[in-house]
Amino acid sequence: MEQVKFLEYIYGGFPKLDRFSIINKRFTLSFLMFIGFTIMSSGVMLTHGNSCMNSSNGEIDDPFLHLSSFLVGYIIIQLPAAWLSLKFSPLIWFGRTILAHAILLFAVALFGSLGYIFLVVLKFFEGVLAGIVFIVCHAAWKNWTPAAERSTLLTFALAGSYLGDLFGIVMSIFCASLPLWMFVCCIIGIFGIIWWLVWERTVYESPNKHPTISDEEYNQIHPLIQEELRPTEGVSCKQIILSTPFLVLVALNVVRSWNGRFLTYDVEHSIIILIIRLIAFPLSGYLADVLVRKTSLTITNVRKLFVIGVTLMEAVYFFIIMHHSHHNKGTWLHLVSFLMQILYHVAFSAVSVNAVDIAPSHAGVTVAITSVISDIIMSFGFDVDIFLDKIGWTDVINFISIVVHLIVGVIFGIYGTAEPITAKG
Structure with a gap:
């Protein structure tokens, strides 16, 4: 472990942000997931809200079409996302998907007002991204949490979606004009990009690949996790x-x-x-x-x-x-x-x-x-x-x-x- 940390310090270039973290790495991961879900759910609920779209697409009394488009995208992507989580790093894809959603919010701000069909298409892709994030979040914890800590870390991470729902609904209530709607979408997108930059500099696939994890935390969780996973290989x-x-x-x-x-x-x-x-x-x-x-x-x-x-x-x-x-x-x-x-x-x-x-x-x-x-x-x-x-x-x-x-x-x-x-x- 000490050799890995030394080599990372010599060849790693700019120091990782989590060198300065005093919180254990598994809670840092859960907290960052919490923030990621908050950002995504805020954007989803903001674009769900009719009050934001009335100013750009006329009075939309029945949101069935764009909400259904989101749900279809959310459902059909989950099984492919499950396959993705088996073949590639779930943590990498979690970060990339939040980044993609942040970029999508800029597209919503720019093109969502051009016509309702544009909004329906954008909501479909938003549902796809939300479905990927939900699946890879669960898959990402296999290397980071023993069974006895799984409930705390996973439910805290997922709770970010509830905080995001709260923020999104509140923002949609006060988002009554097109310029303000576009501005709020872009602000959430900017937060998503900033979050991704922090995520990329902070998160690692497993404890044995983490260059700044303490020996105490590593010895506390890694052997136990490997023992729990071995019978399932x-x-x-x-x-x-x-x-x-x-x-x-x-x-x-x-x-x-x-x-x-x-x-x-x-x-x-x-x-x-x-x-x-x-x-x-x-x-x-x-x-x-x-x-x-x-x-x-x-x-x-x-x-x-x-x-x-x-x-x-x-x-x-x-x-x-x-x-x-x-x-x-x-x-x-x-x-x-x-x-x-x-x-x-x-x-x-x-x-x-x-x-x-x-x-x-x-x-x-x-x-x-x-x-x-x-x-x-x-x-x-x-x-x-x-x-x-x-x-x-x-x-x-x-x-x-x-x-x-x-x-x-x-x-x-x-x-x-x-x-x-x-x-x-």
Whole structure:
């Protein structure tokens, strides 16, 4: 290690920025990912917002087309991005994709006002970039975090998307004129380019390639990570996809995506809801690792505690609204909906990390498949829910939801695991 550091200092030219960092390198990586997601999500939500586009494309009452274009790009790229994460460095592609999105924001500012079709095309490419970033983020952690720290580092990194949503919505509210819209897009793009310059000078593929990591941190994480990865080296994508833990995780993601209905909210509550998400998601990840370190619970037990506990509470929620549908949701049921927001993201954090738990070397694959399924179901779930409510099937669907939640909770309790899938199963 000392020889590597010395050679890097002699031949490396300009010193890396992280020579001056007093924070451990794995948290530095998580923090930079957090900022990267914040920048990207800010740009995405800004260009989602109708108030920004009204001034340039006329009154757009229905944003279906450009939002659908984004979603299509986001979904179709995830499986190719998973393949990309197996062949090339996920950390390099994470940085390059944020840079590409920063450049795209300049294109949005310049060409988005020329016509709605230009905006639709640009939103498609924005969805492609967002899908790549989401997948390679999960794949990038295999060399940098032991299983007992995975929840904290990964959920904190992903929480940047929630902060970006908050910033983007706030900016879109006040972005009422074309010059201001273009100016804000360019400012976010400039921040993205600056972020990439820092990323390139700070981030390395693994601890053993990092020239400035302390011996203490290196010895603390690298041998443990290699020991955890070694049993998974011979596993194939087919073995992972056909394994019981993965199939259980797919079923769990179907339930999670159906419960995406919990994410609906009134416009006046949007800021509160976004703050709830921003706090609940990374905090639940941190608490999961605390339970592993401070108690006798295993990582598998903690995942089951979070997932099964929330799944059962959601079943209770469906039971309550099925028998109290005559109550005004503006009263106590409305308050309960805020609790469901918190619980949803507690379970979502556990499910997101579990996709990395069971296949740390192939996390891009597990995340891509479960994410595509979840995105498709969630996209249609809202429309299905509205349709069933119109024909009076709400109670029937709530009853089915209760039964499905109980079944999936039991299945995950029996077959769910945080242990990596190995070549021997």
